[in-house]
Amino acid sequence: MVFFETEYLKSKQVKESLKIYALIFLVCLITWLCGILFLKNSSEYRIFGFSGILLVLAGFVLVPFQKLAGFPDLLDKKHHIRKRFSEPFAIGFLFAIADIVVYILILHPEAYSSLPPFLQPFPYSLLLYFSGAVYCEVLYRLLPLTLILSVVTLLNPKKVNNRYFWILAIVTSLWEPLEQTGNAILWVMVYSFTSGFLFNFIQAIYYRKAGFLSSLSVRLGHYFLWHILLGIYIQMNLAPGNN
Numbered sequence: 001m002v003f004f005e006t007e008y009l010k011s012k013q014v015k016e017s018l019k020i021y022a023l024i025f026l027v028c029l030i031t032w033l034c035g036i037l038f039l040k041n042s043s044e045y046r047i048f049g050f051s052g053i054l055l056v057l058a059g060f061v062l063v064p065f066q067k068l069a070g071f072p073d074l075l076d077k078k079h080h081i082r083k084r085f086s087e088p089f090a091i092g093f094l095f096a097i098a099d100i101v102v103y104i105l106i107l108h109p110e111a112y113s114s115l116p117p118f119l120q121p122f123p124y125s126l127l128l129y130f131s132g133a134v135y136c137e138v139l140y141r142l143l144p145l146t147l148i149l150s151v152v153t154l155l156n157p158k159k160v161n162n163r164y165f166w167i168l169a170i171v172t173s174l175w176e177p178l179e180q181t182g183n184a185i186l187w188v189m190v191y192s193f194t195s196g197f198l199f200n201f202i203q204a205i206y207y208r209k210a211g212f213l214s215s216l217s218v219r220l221g222h223y224f225l226w227h228i229l230l231g232i233y234i235q236m237n238l239a240p241g242n243n
Helices: 012-039 050-069 081-106 124-155 162-180 186-210 212-236
Strands: none
Touching: 012 050, 012 124, 050 124, 081 186, 081 212, 124 162, 124 186, 124 212, 162 186, 186 212
């Protein structure tokens, strides 16, 4: 297969993809170091764990095999920046608006006396939730989709893997919402599962259309409003006596 030859693995496209991924990994490494060096004794801070570093590090191995699995390289020039960043980011942002309506305006309209567990103090939240988004995208998409579809392609080099992609897209999209639905009011559980599945399924579609960075951008759009901007707002408006 042309794209699996050694020359391709040494190509400019792969080198550029590895450089971008290295920068992403560096941010995750800085987040981990900040946590263990400066914040580990502060109970209000969540630490990006070493297991997260190992998972993101494992992603390096599969970055060169995006074409083999049927996905664009991280900076594939065939795909406009709008498809890779702005459009998916906006979609994630819309999902966050829906979450704020449900979980804040409807379920918790009163002022918070402290930051809830899903938020972190700013500006540390920038590092933590960027790294958390990368962790999720490596776990739910980069590793399973690339690994399985690469194996399928190698075993059936003449067969288009469309069917396998859609099966994996559905299965991996169920993974996160099944982990997070929990016990709640029935309509909240239905909303949580449905929105979680659609969110992940859209990410899988963007991963196929424009690569890993577009899928990551969907999650970053959600995290930017839900975890970072909301966190800043709540942090600035804590109930009297808790500022």
